[in-house]
Amino acid sequence: MQVDEEAMAPVLNRLRRAQGQLAGVIAMVEAGRDCKDVVTQLAAVSRALDRAGFKIVASGMRQCLSDASADTPPMTEAELEKLFLALA
Template sequence: MDLDLAGAELRAVLNRLRRAQGQISGVIRMIEEGRDCEDVVTQLAAASRALDRAGFAIIATGLQQCLIDGEGELKSPEDREQMRARLEKLFLSLA
């Protein structure tokens, strides 16, 4: 399944991933500096949420795109069911 993230959707996902990247770098730095455990865990939880939200945004966009073919028409029920099963598997991998 190819995912075509365009415009604002792509920017939003990339921003979430960059935010998570910065938070993970912060967690590494905090551990190296011997910072308070509670602060480290709080920052780690924020990074985890940012990654989850990026994944959910990708899946939601994929779901929209998978229901419609290249000409803007709804795909057949069989195609939609196959895609639903694949997206459900992806969604559960994030849960």
């Protein structure tokens, strides 16, 4: 499944933000910061990754539904369901 370039910009922004947040979490753990603060930031990283994944899946679904003549066969309902469950 390929995602169009227009949809990839926000995905890459989310992933870069998550990467920065994860680096911050690592620094917090190394510095011995409060557990509550670490978990709060770790949850933010997780949400950012989930949102990036959902955006990729949603864009892919839109493309699969609109590309009836693509070189690759459209995704089956089972394949789409498996992608969604992987993010759940």
